[in-house]
Every structure is written in C-alpha cells, then in structure tokens.
Amino acid sequence: MDKSYWRELSNPGLENPTFIQGLPGFGNVGRIAAHLLIKHCNAKLFAEMYSPTFPDCVAVSSKGTCHLPRYELYYATLDNTNLVIMSGETQPSFDDVLAHYEVCGEIVNYVKNLGCRFVITIGGVPLTEEKAQVYIAATSSRIAAEFMEKGAVIYSRGRIVGGTGLTLALAKENSIEGVCLLGATTGFKADKDAGLLVFKFLMKALGKEIKEGL
Amino acid sequence: MDKSYWRELSNPGLENPTFIQGLPGFGNVGRIAAHLLIKHCNAKLFAEMYSPTFPDCVAVSSKGTCHLPRYELYYATLDNTNLVIMSGETQPSFDDVLAHYEVCGEIVNYVKNLGCRFVITIGGVPLTEEKAQVYIAATSSRIAAEFMEKGAVIYSRGRIVGGTGLTLALAKENSIEGVCLLGATTGFKADKDAGLLVFKFLMKALGKEIKEGL
Amino acid sequence: MDKSYWRELSNPGLENPTFIQGLPGFGNVGRIAAHLLIKHCNAKLFAEMYSPTFPDCVAVSSKGTCHLPRYELYYATLDNTNLVIMSGETQPSFDDVLAHYEVCGEIVNYVKNLGCRFVITIGGVPLTEEKAQVYIAATSSRIAAEFMEKGAVIYSRGRIVGGTGLTLALAKENSIEGVCLLGATTGFKADKDAGLLVFKFLMKALGKEIKEGL
Amino acid sequence: MDKSYWRELSNPGLENPTFIQGLPGFGNVGRIAAHLLIKHCNAKLFAEMYSPTFPDCVAVSSKGTCHLPRYELYYATLDNTNLVIMSGETQPSFDDVLAHYEVCGEIVNYVKNLGCRFVITIGGVPLTEEKAQVYIAATSSRIAAEFMEKGAVIYSRGRIVGGTGLTLALAKENSIEGVCLLGATTGFKADKDAGLLVFKFLMKALGKEIKEGL
Numbered sequence: 001m002d003k004s005y006w007r008e009l010s011n012p013g014l015e016n017p018t019f020i021q022g023l024p025g026f027g028n029v030g031r032i033a034a035h036l037l038i039k040h041c042n043a044k045l046f047a048e049m050y051s052p053t054f055p056d057c058v059a060v061s062s063k064g065t066c067h068l069p070r071y072e073l074y075y076a077t078l079d080n081t082n083l084v085i086m087s088g089e090t091q092p093s094f095d096d097v098l099a100h101y102e103v104c105g106e107i108v109n110y111v112k113n114l115g116c117r118f119v120i121t122i123g124g125v126p127l128t129e130e131k132a133q134v135y136i137a138a139t140s141s142r143i144a145a146e147f148m149e150k151g152a153v154i155y156s157r158g159r160i161v162g163g164t165g166l167t168l169a170l171a172k173e174n175s176i177e178g179v180c181l182l183g184a185t186t187g188f189k190a191d192k193d194a195g196l197l198v199f200k201f202l203m204k205a206l207g208k209e210i211k212e213g214l
Numbered sequence: 215m216d217k218s219y220w221r222e223l224s225n226p227g228l229e230n231p232t233f234i235q236g237l238p239g240f241g242n243v244g245r246i247a248a249h250l251l252i253k254h255c256n257a258k259l260f261a262e263m264y265s266p267t268f269p270d271c272v273a274v275s276s277k278g279t280c281h282l283p284r285y286e287l288y289y290a291t292l293d294n295t296n297l298v299i300m301s302g303e304t305q306p307s308f309d310d311v312l313a314h315y316e317v318c319g320e321i322v323n324y325v326k327n328l329g330c331r332f333v334i335t336i337g338g339v340p341l342t343e344e345k346a347q348v349y350i351a352a353t354s355s356r357i358a359a360e361f362m363e364k365g366a367v368i369y370s371r372g373r374i375v376g377g378t379g380l381t382l383a384l385a386k387e388n389s390i391e392g393v394c395l396l397g398a399t400t401g402f403k404a405d406k407d408a409g410l411l412v413f414k415f416l417m418k419a420l421g422k423e424i425k426e427g428l
Numbered sequence: 429m430d431k432s433y434w435r436e437l438s439n440p441g442l443e444n445p446t447f448i449q450g451l452p453g454f455g456n457v458g459r460i461a462a463h464l465l466i467k468h469c470n471a472k473l474f475a476e477m478y479s480p481t482f483p484d485c486v487a488v489s490s491k492g493t494c495h496l497p498r499y500e501l502y503y504a505t506l507d508n509t510n511l512v513i514m515s516g517e518t519q520p521s522f523d524d525v526l527a528h529y530e531v532c533g534e535i536v537n538y539v540k541n542l543g544c545r546f547v548i549t550i551g552g553v554p555l556t557e558e559k560a561q562v563y564i565a566a567t568s569s570r571i572a573a574e575f576m577e578k579g580a581v582i583y584s585r586g587r588i589v590g591g592t593g594l595t596l597a598l599a600k601e602n603s604i605e606g607v608c609l610l611g612a613t614t615g616f617k618a619d620k621d622a623g624l625l626v627f628k629f630l631m632k633a634l635g636k637e638i639k640e641g642l
Numbered sequence: 643m644d645k646s647y648w649r650e651l652s653n654p655g656l657e658n659p660t661f662i663q664g665l666p667g668f669g670n671v672g673r674i675a676a677h678l679l680i681k682h683c684n685a686k687l688f689a690e691m692y693s694p695t696f697p698d699c700v701a702v703s704s705k706g707t708c709h710l711p712r713y714e715l716y717y718a719t720l721d722n723t724n725l726v727i728m729s730g731e732t733q734p735s736f737d738d739v740l741a742h743y744e745v746c747g748e749i750v751n752y753v754k755n756l757g758c759r760f761v762i763t764i765g766g767v768p769l770t771e772e773k774a775q776v777y778i779a780a781t782s783s784r785i786a787a788e789f790m791e792k793g794a795v796i797y798s799r800g801r802i803v804g805g806t807g808l809t810l811a812l813a814k815e816n817s818i819e820g821v822c823l824l825g826a827t828t829g830f831k832a833d834k835d836a837g838l839l840v841f842k843f844l845m846k847a848l849g850k851e852i853k854e855g856l
Contacts, residue, residue: 001319001384002312050387052315058379060351064358064368066394068383093311097521098430101480105429137488144492154492165486169496170429173478180494215747215812216740264815266743272807274779278786278796280822282811307739525735526644529694533643565702572706582706593700597710598643601692608708 004051004106012046012075012114017082019116019178020202021107022123023071023091023163027185029124030164032195033202034087040203041076043085048072049106053092053099071107081206084114091163104166108174119171119178122198123164124185125155132193134201135182137165139172147179150205155182218265218320226260226289226328231296233330233392234416235321236337237285237305237377241399243338244378246409247416248301254417255290257299262286263320267306267313285321295420298328305377318380322388333385333392336412337378338399339369346407348415349396351379353386361393364419369396432479432534440474440503440542445510447544447606448630449535450551451499451519451591455613457552458592460623461630462515468631469504471513476500477534481520481527499535509634512542519591532594536602547599547606550626551592552613553583560621562629563610565593567600575607578633583610646693646748654688654717654756659724661753661820662844664764665713665733665805669827671766672806674837675844676729682845683718685727690714691748695734695741713749723848726753733805746808750816761813761820764840765806766827767797774835776843777824779807781814789821792847797824 022034037043054069071088086107092099111119125135135155138144144154159165160180168180181202183194236248251257268283285302300321306313325333339349349369352358358368373379374394382394395416397408450462465471482497499516514535520527539547553563563583566572572582587593588608596608609630611622664676679685696711713730728749734741753761767777777797780786786796801807802822810822823844825836 001315052312052319054311056311056314056318056377056380057373057375058351058383060369060372060374062368062370063355064350064352064362064370065355066351066353066374066379066383066386068380068387096311097482097484097524098480100484101429104484105480136492137486137494138492139494141491141493148492154490155488156490156492158488159485160488160494161485163484165494166484166496169486169494172494173429173496215743266740266747268739270739270742270746270805270808271801271803272779272811274797274800274802276796276798277783278778278780278790278798279783280779280781280802280807280811280814282808282815310739525696525698525738526694528698529643532698533694564706565700565708566706567708569705569707576706582704583702584704584706586702587699588702588708589699591698593708594698594710597700597708600708601710 001052004049004103006110007048007050008046010046014075014082014084016115016117017075017084018118018120019111020083020085021121021167022087024089025091025162025164026124027183027187027191027194029183029185029191029194029198030122031087032190032192033122033199034085036195036199037202038074038085038087041078041083043074043076043083045072045074051103053096053103054090059089078206078208084111084116094162100163100166104163104170107167108170112174112176117176119168119176120202121164121168121180123160123180123182124187124191124194125158125182127184127186132197133184134198135184136179138179139168139177143177143179147205150201152201215266218263218317220324221262221264222260224260228289228296228298230329230331231289231298232332232334233325234297234299235335235381236301238303239305239376239378240338241397241401241405241408243397243399243405243408243412244336245301246404246406247336247412248299250409250413251416252288252299252301255292255297257288257290257297259286259288265317267310267317268304273303292420292422298325298330308376314377314380318377318384321381322384322390326388326390331390333382333390334416335378335382335394337374337394337396338401338405338408339372339396341398341400346411347398348412349398350393352393353382353391357391357393361419364415366415429480432477432531434538435476435478436474438474442503442510442512442543444543444545445503445512446546446548447539448511448513449549449595450515452517453519453590453592454552455611455615455619455622457611457613457619457622457626458550459515460618460620461550461627462513464623464627465630466502466513466515469506469511471502471504471511473500473502479531481524481531482518487517506634506636512539512544522590528591528594532591532598535595536598540602540604545604547596547604548630549592549596549608551588551608551610552615552619552622553586553610555612555614560625561612562626563612564607565596566607567596567605571605571607575633580629643694646691646745648752649690649692650688652688656717656724656726658757658759659717659726660760660762661758662725662727662762662764663749663809664729666731667733667804667806668766669825669829669833669836671825671827671833671836671840672764673729674832674834675764675841676727678837678841679844680716680727680729683720683725685716685718685725687714688717693745695738695745696732701731720848720850726756726758736804742805742808746805746812749809750812754816754818759818761810761818762844763806763810763822765802765822765824766829766833766836767800767824769826769828774839775826776840777826778821779810780821781810781819785819785821789847794843
C-alpha cells in the first residue's frame, strides 16, 4: 500500500451536497461536532478513505476486532439540504506536511466529483478569552461577512494548522467556496462544550432550528 | 535501490498455507516465537525480502561477511498443516509510518499470491499484570472467540503498533482472515519466556501437541 | 496535491530578465529587500507557485479570507533592465532537504523558460562583526570580483543554507550565471536595516541611483 | 531536481577497474584515505554525482564561487591496476535511510556499468583498544581471509552504518565482490593517522610498495 484509496459502500447520489469535515485535533472539536451532526441527521456511512500516511497503529474493539485507520464519509438530507459529513479516528502525523497536502487534496477531489459546491471544515483554536466563541475564515470576504452576521468572529491574522485549514484552501484552489468554523477551546482534553457550540452554530448557519437541551 | 523486492530461492508449492509473521520488536517476542517455530518444524528458507526502508546498517558475521538487512521466509509442513513463517533481524524505523504500510502491503500481496488464506502475526505488549498471558485481536469477532476458547484474552481497547497490527489489518483489507498473538512482556530485554509462551499457544491453536520441557 | 505547480496570471513577455529571489529566512533579509524592490519598481504580480512541501498552515487575512501558502512572482522594468522578482510568506521546512531541491529546481526551470540569464538571490547571514556589510558568493570568480568592486565582501569559506544558496547553485547547473547577496544580521527579529542595506547595494549593482532618505 | 544524476566529464575507458569509495564520516577516515590515494596516483576527475538527498547547503570557496554538493569520481592506473576512486565533501543526512539506499544503489549501478569487478569501501569505526588497527568485513569469507593474511582484523559482530556498509552490501547483491576497510579512530576530529593507516594498508593490499615517510 503506497497511496490513498477509497472504498465505496454505496452511491448516495445527492445533488450539490454541502461537505462538512470534522477530524480529531485541538480539543477534538471537529470530530465532536461532526459526530453530533451525524447522530442528529441519522447520517449513513457510504465511503471510507485509507492512506499510508495514517498512523501505523490499529485499534482493537471491545469484541477483539481491528481494522486499518480510516476516514469515514456519511450522507444525510436535512430538510432540503444535502450533506456529506466526514470524520475519522485519526489524522496524518502533525509534522508530515506532504501527507496533509496529499490527503486533503484527495478529499477535495473526491467531494468535487460528488458534486459538492460548498465546504465547511470544523476545528478548534486556542482560547484567547473566557467567552465561548466560534471563529471563522472563508474563501471570500463575502462568505466571511455572511457568517459574521450569524454571530461568528473572523479569526483575523491567525493561522489554521493541518487539515482544517488545508482542505478549505485546497477547495478554493478548485473553485469551491467554503468556510472554516473554529471552536475556542483550552484543548487540554476532548472539549464537548466547544464541539456542541460549533454544532449549534453550524445548524443555525444551515438554517435549521435546534431544540434547546440537546 | 528505491523499492522493496523479493529474491526467491525456491518454490515451496504449498496448498493454502497459513502465514506466520514474527519480527523483532517489543521484548523481541515475535522474533523469538517465530524462530522457535522454524526450529521446531525444521522449516526451509525459500525467499528473502529487501527494502530501502530497512536500516542502512549492515551486520558483520563472525566469519567477517555481511549482507543487506532482510526478511526471511521459511516453509514447513507440520502434520497436514502447511506453514509459511517470516522473521528477520530488523524492521523499518519505528516512526517511518509510510515504510510500515509499504512493507506490510508487500508482504500481504506476496503471501496472498502464495495462496495463504490465514495470517497469524506475533508481537509483544507491555505487561499489565503479573500473570503470563497471550492477548489477541482478530479480523472478525468469530475468530477472536475461537482463540479465546483456547485460553487467550482479547486485547480490548488496546492499540497494536507497527508491523504486527498492520499486516493483520492489511490482510483483512485483502479478504484474508487472521489473528494477532501478543505476549505480555516487560520489554526491557529479549523476553524468551514470553516468546516461548506465545509459541506454545500457537502450537496448541494449530492443534499440535508440544512435549513438556521444550 | 502531490507536486508543485504554477498559476500564471499573465505573460510578462520580458526579454532576458534578471531574476531576483528574496524569501523569508534569517533576519527576513531576503523578503524585506525583495519587497522594497517590488514597491520601488511598482512591480506587477504575474505568477504564483504552490507546493505540497510548503507548511500545511493557512494564514487568515484581516478580511477573514485565507489561501494556500505560495511564492509570488512580480515583473518590472527599471530603466532598461527587465526584472522578475520572487518573494513569499513561507519556505519549506528547514530540515526538509528534498523539498528545497525540488522547489528551487522548479524555480530555476521556470525562470529559465522565461528567458532569465542572470540570477540574484538575497538572504541573511549571522553578523560576524559590528559593521553593516553585504557578503556575496557567485557562480564564477569573475562575477564575484565584479560585485567586490561595488563594495561587497566575499563570504569566504562560509556555508549558505536553504533556498538562497540552492537556487544559485542550481542556476549554475543550468548554465545561468548569478550571485547571492547576504546581509549581515543578528537574525533575532525581522532586520529592516539589513534588508534596506542589501536593497541599496542591489540597486547600485543594477546601476540605479537611489535617493537618500528612502 | 528530484533525483540523483551524473555529469560525465570524460570516459576513462578502463578495463575491470577496482572501485574505491572514501566518503566523509566517522573521523573522516574514508575521505582522508581516498584523498591520499587520489594524490598518490595523480588520479583524474572524470565524473560527478548530484543528488537531492545531499544537504541543501552550498559551500563558498576562497575565490567566492559555490557549487552544489556532489560526489567526485577519479580514475588512475597504478602499475597494472586500474582504479576508480570516489570521494566527496558530504553525505546524505545520517538518519535519511531511504537516501542512503538510493545513493549507494546509484553508485553500485554506475561502477558496475564501468566494468568494476571489485569494490573497496573505506570508513572509520570507534576505537575499541589503544592499538591502531584496520578492521574489515567482506562479501565472502574467502575474501575476508585474504585481507586477514595482510594484517587486518575481522570486524566481528559489529555494525557498519551508512554508505560504507551499504555500498558493499549492495555490490554483493549485484554479484560484485568486495571488502570494507575500517580505520579505528576516536572520531572526535578528522583523524589523519587513521586515514593514513588505512591508505597504507590499502596500498599493501593492492600489492604496491609505499615509501616510508609519506
């Protein structure tokens, strides 16, 4: 195995879906928000991505089974919005720059072929103030302004490290618009509150009502 | 030399052999168990694998000769069970993730072409209790259950690092069933007891009697 | 994305331009001098280079937009001298040797195709004495002597690390003559004085008058 | 530039030359011995090897010129013995295993095409006793025995790191016989005595008289 590949379990056949990526990382905000969304939408697994740049380490389940590290793609339709949601239990090593470019490039190519027209990546950023907040960066100032109107703050003059920033920037290279949602977190442990905050913001941005008490 | 290659010394021509991998690693459990098996079966060397991801360091024998680092494949027939056994004096560097994927992928392809239908990888895991124990992970819960009946314990919620886990997970990707046997060890030095324990368990799992006092 | 590529915004169509490279690095001398030159000449952006060896980290502007890390090429005509000037906000990781060879090789190929006949790379070197000074190395002793006459000192028995030295040495391999201008700096922070000193020396070397008080 | 290449300055047209490699490394023994041999034989430069795995760092001469890091091949005829001697000012990074395999594989292919039938690599090893000594490893026990008769000692159960061991082991893979000569050294600085000792041993092994006082 010397390059990334996809295993397709079914063909979701969605028109112009919005792609949402939430991978493990700082405070695990991206992965938590993605899993809340998968659960909320009752999304279905339809594809897996494998890569030799993922850790060479297999996790064993409570039943004693193991499989290669992978990213998982789910699809769902929420009212009239088609969604493709990607999460995973891993990422390439933090300092393997080439791996991040290759893997994020693969992802952007794949979702482009699915017909995705808009990309939302979710991650965490170090908390700079006490207030819970969603920060954003976008592929254009128009989109940044739209999300600011919904309550987010521009992550001005910051740097977005790893797949969260790279997938968005590579989407832009492929003429796909998008936005990055960053939940402020201390990052010392999996931050469920930050994940939930970004999830709620995302639902609002998608024009969906979320019942309180979730 | 920029990729792995095999040197074939002879063609074992075995039907549906079981592949057993025991490489150096934690406590050297895998390598010790594989060498006990090679000796016990009087197995014959039939192929060698070379890779530019192996250490750039050649060992000198007592006769003054040296050769490239390599993996060695042996074959044997134990009663009616055909075996292909692989060991070696080295592994790719611990943190060269890409190398582990490439080398383990090469191995799985090679033994698949030999007709192997079942893979057993052997390694060591850190001792979590005083009791000598064989832990397992498998490609399916059915196989995990079979090996539990023979006295092994599921390595539940653990992580198997390097070639021991990766060869098994890549075999599963290629529709080959298998199991990983992990001997508990302190790992501070070559652990002959843990290697012997896994060897005895393996023989029992293969349905072979081992005379006491081995 | 698994290799470098160029995005061409326009075709400058210059005859035999001189290529000037000033990237971030020690004291940021190269980048500062290049930007002074771009501003002085009112140079126009005409091409961008992207590479998977650049950091996997995207910067966010004050407007909330982000893009992939990249090198930027500008062109200008200063009196009768045609210039192609390259700068950027990043470089490959310091210790990724292969990346530096690949990226600098790409650059040399690209500017060779533009018709460049002379290459000037700009960088910083650790201050060895109190005096502000421009050090040089060249592709031939004749060129070194020419720049010495203009007040520079040979960087004798020194070592030039990264893209500043490599682009020059690769140009030489491609039969393009050139020189490397090194501003002495403590390197602890962006050194505007050293950048300005090299810029002024460069203008003098190009035969241009610079008004005092710049 | 993304792979190694050779620049051929002339065609030595030697029959069955012996190839001698002496690169920088432990105590610089290999490079010192190779340069003594080049000087002694008045050997002529005929080829250069460049590689993107060499350091991205260019050295500046006292005349102010610089060039890419490279290996240099010289040829000479000493009485009736044809020699090809390789040295250089650099090696790939110590821990870039893949680079060592690629570069040494390139070298072995090249000298095989030149018709070389015997390879001698020279390096340094940590001093294990006070006595100056040349240690050896060979591609066969017969050759090891031949060099022992000339006063060398087998580097028994040792490990030879980097290009010195790897070129020899890759030569063996290509059915070329050879030997590795290792000068014992403390390695703290360039060890001229160890280099001279190995040079003298080499001349003796080649059947040449060396005048005392060299």
